[in-house]
Amino acid sequence: MSLVDELLRAPKTRLHIGGEWTEGESEMDVLDPATEQVLASVSTAGRVQAAAAVDAAWGAAPEWAAAPPRKRSEILRRAFEIMLEREERLAELIVLENGKAWPDALGEVRYGAEFFRWFSEEAVRITGEIRTAPGGDKRIVVLPEPVGVSLMVTPWNFPAAMATRKMAPALAAGCTVILKPASDTPLSALAVADILMEAGLPPGAVNVVTARGSSGVVDDILDDPRVRKLSFTGSTEVGRLLMAKAGSRIMRTSMELGGNAPFVVFDDADLEAAVEGAMVAKMRCGGETCVAANRFYVQAGVAEAFTSRLGEAMSSLRMGSGLDRSTEVGPMINARAIEKIESLVEGAVDDDATVVTGGNAPSGPGYFYEPTVLSDVSPDAVILGHEIFGPVAPVVPFETEEEVIAAANDTEHGLISYVYTGDFVRGIRVAEAIESGMVALNRGLVSDAAAPFGGVKQSGVGREGSHHGMDEYLELKYLAW
Numbered sequence: 001m002s003l004v005d006e007l008l009r010a011p012k013t014r015l016h017i018g019g020e021w022t023e024g025e026s027e028m029d030v031l032d033p034a035t036e037q038v039l040a041s042v043s044t045a046g047r048v049q050a051a052a053a054v055d056a057a058w059g060a061a062p063e064w065a066a067a068p069p070r071k072r073s074e075i076l077r078r079a080f081e082i083m084l085e086r087e088e089r090l091a092e093l094i095v096l097e098n099g100k101a102w103p104d105a106l107g108e109v110r111y112g113a114e115f116f117r118w119f120s121e122e123a124v125r126i127t128g129e130i131r132t133a134p135g136g137d138k139r140i141v142v143l144p145e146p147v148g149v150s151l152m153v154t155p156w157n158f159p160a161a162m163a164t165r166k167m168a169p170a171l172a173a174g175c176t177v178i179l180k181p182a183s184d185t186p187l188s189a190l191a192v193a194d195i196l197m198e199a200g201l202p203p204g205a206v207n208v209v210t211a212r213g214s215s216g217v218v219d220d221i222l223d224d225p226r227v228r229k230l231s232f233t234g235s236t237e238v239g240r241l242l243m244a245k246a247g248s249r250i251m252r253t254s255m256e257l258g259g260n261a262p263f264v265v266f267d268d269a270d271l272e273a274a275v276e277g278a279m280v281a282k283m284r285c286g287g288e289t290c291v292a293a294n295r296f297y298v299q300a301g302v303a304e305a306f307t308s309r310l311g312e313a314m315s316s317l318r319m320g321s322g323l324d325r326s327t328e329v330g331p332m333i334n335a336r337a338i339e340k341i342e343s344l345v346e347g348a349v350d351d352d353a354t355v356v357t358g359g360n361a362p363s364g365p366g367y368f369y370e371p372t373v374l375s376d377v378s379p380d381a382v383i384l385g386h387e388i389f390g391p392v393a394p395v396v397p398f399e400t401e402e403e404v405i406a407a408a409n410d411t412e413h414g415l416i417s418y419v420y421t422g423d424f425v426r427g428i429r430v431a432e433a434i435e436s437g438m439v440a441l442n443r444g445l446v447s448d449a450a451a452p453f454g455g456v457k458q459s460g461v462g463r464e465g466s467h468h469g470m471d472e473y474l475e476l477k478y479l480a481w
């Protein structure tokens with residue numbers, strides 16, 4: 001049996017609690033979005049399993065918090081190595097349950113593994129402080145301590161990398177973890193937990209509870225006073241609900257929520273580079289990322305040329321199942337995703353946008369949507385106010401820098417913005433004026449384990465990755481001496 005076959009069958013499709021594969025209360029089917037066929041049947045947790053996961057994480061917490069940083073570091077380093085040794089098989093699993101094209105799936109495994117490597121290096125660099133109080137009468141000693149049991153709720157669009165991006169800093173800081181992966185894509189998270197156990201993580205330090213939806217089990221876990229931290233990646237809508245629940249318990253939260261990224265092209269930009277960057281910013285993982293370029297603002301002098309080149313690039317993409325390694329665009333995650341994209345494109349066309357290429361969902365099987373470019377999109381079209389989460393690029397021409405900054409900021413979101421210009425000073429000026437947690441200047445990709453990923457406004461709170469990512473899992477104890 002191949003490793004992928006093994007990962008699609010019990011016990012590796014059971015809950016992972018206290019270092020054991022554990023039966024749940026019920027089962028749910030996981031589908032392959034390219035074929036709509038059932039891939040695997042996965043256990044779902046109920047109240048009893050939620051409590052067992054908290055018991056296990058709580059029980060493991062003192063030993064893990066007291067483990068020497070070097071030991072925590074070496075386990076994470078080993079997890080990085082195992083993940084890379086298995087990269088092809090993990091990528092295949094991601095293709096099967098998420099539908100990503102092969103290069104995106106392999107890219108996700110490598111990106112996900114980087115969080116283990118990066119935080120293995122951070123585990124041994126946790127620093128405190130010692131200061132003399134201004135009055136000279138005492139020392140102010142600041143001791144970082146692990147926050148404690150942390151609940152992580154992860155999305156389907158990066159089923160492995162969002163799990164490692166959250167678990168790696170938590171484990172490096174000495175926290176124990178309960179992970180609730182998205183119900184569309186639970187298999188990769190279970191495979192990552194398996195890797196951590198093989199790397200030497202003590203039982204109970206990571207627990208995975210698979211379940212339908214993000215209420216029920218999540219509510220039960222949030223209600224348990226032993227749980228001290230919630231980290232969520234997903235929509236702003238769900239994030240608001242979870243944050244309210246966590247708020248009522250005065251729980252630490254990190255929220256990585258929706259985006260509505262503007263992609264701004266000035267007429268002094270290198271157009272070829274801008275189109276190349278647009279293809280990455282729009283089409284990485286078929287547009288199903290929270291950092292996907294969502295609105296293309298192109299200065300009037302180059303709008304036509306940019307749109308036609310983008311249309312050519314989009315129409316030449318090869319669509320199909322990611323198991324065919326030459327595929328460049330896979331299916332969307334499910335039928336609901338297709339319905340949403342269809343309704344946004346239809347709305348834009350009703351508002352007089354022109355379809356340059358694409359604009360259709362081919363008949364199944366599989367949840368496919370053609371790479372699409374829309375031109376002449378009205379500046380107040382509904383599509384510009386919604387996270388498309390699919391392979392659709394609406395292009396809006398603009399005249400002045402002031403106008404485009406106002407348009408870029410005219411959203412409740414503030415995750416990332418892309419700016420293409422040949423004038424470096426203008427690039428910095430616009431980057432500073434745009435309200436977002438991240439700005440890509442003449443680049444189509446920013447994601448990096450060594451950089452602080454996160455948003456402002458309704459796109460979230462907290463940062464993941466970089467040394468700042470550790471702060472999310474550390475409390476500061478002040479010792480007056």
Ligand code: SIN
Nearest residue numbers: 157233289290291447
């Ligand atoms: C996301 O879409 O939630 C994460 C994207 C990334 O890390 O690049």
